[in-house]
Amino acid sequence: MNFHRLTRFPKHTFPGDLATGNAAIDQYLRDLDARLVGSQGVRKITLEETRDHLLESTDHMVAAGQPIEKAAEQAVVNFGDVEVHAKSQRQERYKLFVTMFFRFGLTFATLMFLMSLMSTASFLGEEKAERSLLENLPTMATIFIFNATFFGFFMSYWYTFAFTQAKPEPVKLSTKGEVLEVYSQKGSKYAAIFLLIVMGGISLSCLAGLFGWGYMAPTGTALNVILFLLGAQLAIGGCVAWDRYELTQDTLTIRSFTGNHTVPRAGIVDLKEKPFWCSFVGLGIGKHYALIWRDDAGQQHSINLVLNGEMHNSDSLIATLKATANDSVSVADGNSN
Amino acid sequence: MARNESEQIYKGLLDTLVLNVLLAEPNYGFGIKETLREQLGDDADVVKEATLYPLLHRLERKELVLSYRQPGDRGTPRKYYKITQSGHQYLKQQIEAWRQVSALLDRTIFKKD
Numbered sequence: 034m035n036f037h038r039l040t041r042f043p044k045h046t047f048p049g050d051l052a053t054g055n056a057a058i059d060q061y062l063r064d065l066d067a068r069l070v071g072s073q074g075v076r077k078i079t080l081e082e083t084r085d086h087l088l089e090s091t092d093h094m095v096a097a098g099q100p101i102e103k104a105a106e107q108a109v110v111n112f113g114d115v116e117v118h119a120k121s122q123r124q125e126r127y128k129l130f131v132t133m134f135f136r137f138g139l140t141f142a143t144l145m146f147l148m149s150l151m152s153t154a155s156f157l158g159e160e161k162a163e164r165s166l167l168e169n170l171p172t173m174a175t176i177f178i179f180n181a182t183f184f185g186f187f188m189s190y191w192y193t194f195a196f197t198q199a200k201p202e203p204v205k206l207s208t209k210g211e212v213l214e215v216y217s218q219k220g221s222k223y224a225a226i227f228l229l230i231v232m233g234g235i236s237l238s239c240l241a242g243l244f245g246w247g248y249m250a251p252t253g254t255a256l257n258v259i260l261f262l263l264g265a266q267l268a269i270g271g272c273v274a275w276d277r278y279e280l281t282q283d284t285l286t287i288r289s290f291t292g293n294h295t296v297p298r299a300g301i302v303d304l305k306e307k308p309f310w311c312s313f314v315g316l317g318i319g320k321h322y323a324l325i326w327r328d329d330a331g332q333q334h335s336i337n338l339v340l341n342g343e344m345h346n347s348d349s350l351i352a353t354l355k356a357t358a359n360d361s362v363s364v365a366d367g368n369s370n
Numbered sequence: 371m372a373r374n375e376s377e378q379i380y381k382g383l384l385d386t387l388v389l390n391v392l393l394a395e396p397n398y399g400f401g402i403k404e405t406l407r408e409q410l411g412d413d414a415d416v417v418k419e420a421t422l423y424p425l426l427h428r429l430e431r432k433e434l435v436l437s438y439r440q441p442g443d444r445g446t447p448r449k450y451y452k453i454t455q456s457g458h459q460y461l462k463q464q465i466e467a468w469r470q471v472s473a474l475l476d477r478t479i480f481k482k483d
Contacts (some may be wrong), residue, residue, distance in 0.1 A: 051446065081439075081446040082399060086419065088444055089400040113420030121424040125431065201439045201447050348438035352396070352452050355436070359455060 037070040037123060040194040044073040046254045051080055053274045057105040058087045061115065067120030078266045087112060130193040137192070138185020140313060148256055149173070153254020198342040200317065201349060207281075215278035215350045221320025221343040225271035236264025245261075266316060273317040273339045278350055285324075285354070294336060300326040302333070304354045315339070324354065380416040384425060385434075385466040387417075389457055392435060396452035399423060426451055434460050 038045070047066045052059050062080055069076040074260050087108045093103035112118075154162040161291045166173070217225075239261035242249025249257055277288040283322030285301075287294045298302040307321040315321045327333050391397060391405045403422055407414040429435045434457035443450035453461070 078439075078449070082423070082449045084446060085398070085442060085444060086400045088445050093404075110472050111419060113418055117420040120421060121427055127426055198439075203441045300375075348436075349440060352436055352438040352450075355454065356396075356452065357459075 037068070037286040038246055040070040040126075040190075041072065041076070041235070042195075047076055048073050050150065051084055051137045053088060055091070055101070055105045057102070057109050058084070058091070061087065061112070064115045065119055068115060070123050070125075074198060075126070075194060078198065079118070083112070083118065098159065098343045114166070119348065126193055129179075130189050133189035133192050134185040136185075137188035138181035141188075142181035145180045146177050146260065149176070151253050151256040155256060156251070180271045192340045196342065199347070202345045209281045209283070211282065212347055213280040213349060213353065215280075215344050215346045216341070217274040217276070217344050221274040225274035227270045232264045232268040233260065234264075236261050236268055239264060266314070267318075270318045273319060273341070274282055274343075276317075276339065276344075278338075278340075278349060280353060287338065296324065296326050297328075298357055300328060301354060301357045304338075304351070316363065319344075322351070325358075347370035376413075380410075380413060382419065383468070384417065385429060386448055386461065386468065386474040388422070388425060388429065389434065389461040389464070390457070392451055392457070393461065396438075396450045398448050398450050401424065402426070420432065429457070433457075 047063050051062060053062075062084055065083060066076055068078055069079055087105070090108035091104045093099065094107060095249050099107070150162070150166065152164055156162075157165060158310065202214065204213050206212075238247055238249045239252075239257040241247040242252055242257045243254065243261065249260075252260075272290050275290065279286040279288070280298075283295045283298055285298060287296070301324065303323075303325040304321045305325065307315070307323060311321040312319070315337070317337075317339030319339045322338040322340065324336050324338050325333060326336070339352060342348075386410070387406060388402060389411075391402050397405065399419075399422065400413050402416055402434055403419065406417045410417065426437075427434065430451070433454055435451045436454050437449055439447035441447050
């Protein structure tokens with residue numbers, strides 16, 4: 034019955050910074066919070082939107098001449114039953130949980146299955162490995178299901194109920210006018226350093242194993258190659274935490290370890306989200322996008338952008354770039370008509 | 371009863387109306403509601419918050435709109451909704467479908483002999 038309470042770890046309590054000082058609104062927000070799923074950061078997204086609406090609605094009625102207490106009560110009544118809004122958030126999150134459960138779980142279990150096959154083949158030889166596979170099929174199926182369930186549950190729980198989106202930061206004023214800056218929080222950088230050390234270590238061990246050194250030497254070549262690539266991909270991928278995007282009226286500047294790139298906004302043609310699997314195989318932790326743009330000579334270019342929810346203003350950047358791309362399409366349509 | 375039935379029709383129309391509001395510019399929940407209230411006039415009551423927000427979140431899941439947050443002046447971020455390219459396409463189709471319904475009604479029920 035109260036399954037949703039299990040998802041509210043570690044902070045079950047109402048976020049005090051959302052209190053408005055108005056009894057009717059605060060009570061409504063507390064009631065809503067008690068019915069929502071997810072960590073405080075996840076619940077805050079819904080609470081902040083509700084709070085903003087209730088305050089705006091109250092101000093509107095006060096401006097029309099109503100006393101503030103009555104206006105707040107009316108705003109709460111107009112907003113409707115708390116359970117309707119809470120149910121909508123719960124359903125949305127549960128659906129996301131199921132989707133991510135299968136995506137993460139099946140990807141991880143398949144990877145582990147392939148690694149196990151390679152490892153067995155390298156230790157026993159191909160012929161014996163084939164026999165062993167047939168004999169141990171039920172065990173391997175059980176391990177596959179266990180891996181899919183355990184990893185799928187763990188990762189999906191984190192992604193759906195625990196992951197908190199970075200707070201938006203205001204645009205900055207510079208000599209170039211308003212600048213929207215997209216960058217990672219400090220915590221992401223510490224996590225990236227941890228990832229670099231751990232996954233870098235695994236990757237180097239496998240590289241050493243390929244040359245017959247260290248504890249990974251008995252492992253087969255194929256498995257060592259895969260683990261080396263996987264470790265390196267994650268270790269380097271974490272470095273996206275130091276990527277920085279600056280969007281001005283005229284340009285988008287991308288600063289990353291691979292160098293700095295400047296794209297003229299007027300030349301942006303499209304921002305395409307790459308398929309889900311690109312996040313697993315591409316360099317950089319986050320969603321992968323292809324930004325397509327044309328230079329002054331009309332030549333088309335594509336540049337890879339990696340953005341994630343831990344970056345401040347990443348959602349604003351995506352919305353602005355998509356709008357810029359849409360505008361350029363509209364202009365092109367207009368010209369062709 | 372008649373009022374109830376027209377409310378059902380309006381609810382069916384609501385996703386088209388919301389997308390149409392977002393066609394002009396990105397907007398946030400209360401802003402969308404106010405714009406719809408002005409557009410609908412006497413029928414504004416059909417747009418209830420308990421319908422609007424779940425609808426916005428559903429449109430977002432279908433990728434017909436995307437959302438982003440910006441710093442707000444009330445101490446918390448404000449969530450804006452923006453129509454996507456798929457949203458544009460869907461809106462075009464919906465407008466065409468409603469135009470056909472309207473034409474059909476004109477040819478039949480509203481036909482003046």
